[in-house]
Amino acid sequence: MRGQSIRLSAALPSVQYDQVRTLYRTILVFATVGVLVLIVGLVEFVHFEPPAQASGAQARIVGVYLFDPTTGATSGSDQGQFARTQQFAAVVDWSSLPGGITVDARWYDAFGDVVGRVGPGAPAQLAGHQVVPVVVPSGFHHSLPGSYTFVVERIQDGIPVEVLARRIVLVRRT
């Protein structure tokens, strides 16, 4: 019986043994692997988002302003939206934070990439870096549009464990 996809030789045992049980057990095994994958994911989440990490410290973000990269100075009023041709920076009041902790400040773009950073270090060490600008990605003329998140984070064992302050601004497409 050449070219036949259904094998006669294997047909007879199938009547005696219900192969649905094999399929059932197989999908149960796959589900067990799936549960393990999800547990690993949960462990990863808890590792990077550890519970009970509220230190009580709060950073103060003074505002988000237009930024001139040639002078390194900010201007204008605190804004929540920018055109993509505009450059902007957050201003942080590091003095609002207690000593003895390690902190940094970062800008994340809409893709989750870090596009500006100051730190890590003790708040006193960062006092000279109040302005944290968004850096235009290499090879691009302007910032990419979308939602940008600015966070001041507390660092522990090299990992950010707590957000001490947060601002979200929108970069318009036009």
Added chain:
Amino acid sequence: MINVTTPPAANPHPRLRPSRYGIAIAVAAVVVVALIASSFLNYVYLDTIPGRASLYGLLAVALIALGTYILVRAFSRDRAMRRKHLIRASVLIGLGVLLWLLLIDVFVFTQSAGPGVAAICVLVCLPTTGFGLLVVRRMDRNEKEPWRLVLVAAAWGAIVATSLVIWGETIWEATAQTSLVPGPGLDASTAFMAGVLEELAKGSAVVLLFLVMRDDFDDVVDGIVYGAAVGLGFNFMESITYMTNLYAIFQPEGIGGYAAGFQWYARQVLGLFFGHATYTAFIGAGIGIARQLPSVRQKGFAIASGFIVAIAAHFSWDAWLTFFPIQSNVFGLVEIHLRTLIMTGPFTAAIIALLIFGVRFEGQNLLDQLRKEAADGLGAILPDEVRVLASPWQRLKQRLRALNQGGPRAYLALARLQSAQLDLAMERWHRERKEIDTPLDAEVQLRVRVIDLRSPTAR
């Protein structure tokens, strides 16, 4: 001569409404409520779509109103007419809902890049998705699923499932963005969100097919086909969304076409089967296995298992994608392919293994039933036909021979006959396994149909 004392069977259609229809109505009601909430939230928070809703909404509202009217009247008819009216009402209401959702999708997802770019994105995604559906449907070598159901599954994935997840994902993302530490923890949260919400939305389509179209949902193979079709539909709409969105983001830098083209390749070529099709195929596999299990407890475990694997596969891709960074050089092109192969390949291999096993299992049992039917001597399947009917290649060869001898009409007539004979064998298989929820004499009807198709007047 046909033996009328043959034990009754459920196929093709039960006269009484089985209890699973009640579950189907409940699931559909939940979906409709979720869709209304989704539309409301889309309107308020995502996009007001000014003026357009009243324009395109009229037709959708009219279709739903007419469908509802026929639905209400259907219940005052006799049983024979009621069925016709219920079908008409379902079609009209379904069309209305699909039109409404499709247009919302088009405006919400594509207006950023403009209708021209959106139309091009749709056009380039259609052939690849069509190819995917063709391949997925052909995977069922013994008894192919009807195109109408495969397309309904894909349409659900593209339109209903994407609409169902918009509000849930928006709320989850907004909450996570304002409460979690950016980085891998946030990525894991987003991946859990996508895995759970998107697989539940896609899986509800497969569950509804399982509950309502039981006659065309036979086993694990059918489940994989329907699940993959839903996944391909979802992937179609998601591809268009990403292509138009990234075009709009990168076009001011002069690389919008490149960004959209990369998305097309990643999602419609590389990820066509290594993605949503694989994930949702697991849901279908679980439901398909449940279809043939005897106890409710086992059915529940099988369906839950399918959902768990689908969610895990989806989660692993979204959460750990960042652990496989791609270099921006020529080697990066190799890395993109390797990444997909390493991360999704094992899941795709697992579903292919289930499919191969299912096809073999189905084939063996169909052969067994074909032999038994031929041995009964009722005339629907002759002993000489068993060998041909048991092999897809032999069936094709026989149809091609008919095409040469009698033209396309002979080809189609033989195709209908072969299909009816396989339906009969499938029916016998389900009856023998006691996978029938309502006793009926449909097996006799199927046998009569085969004999009618065999008569010269049917050719």
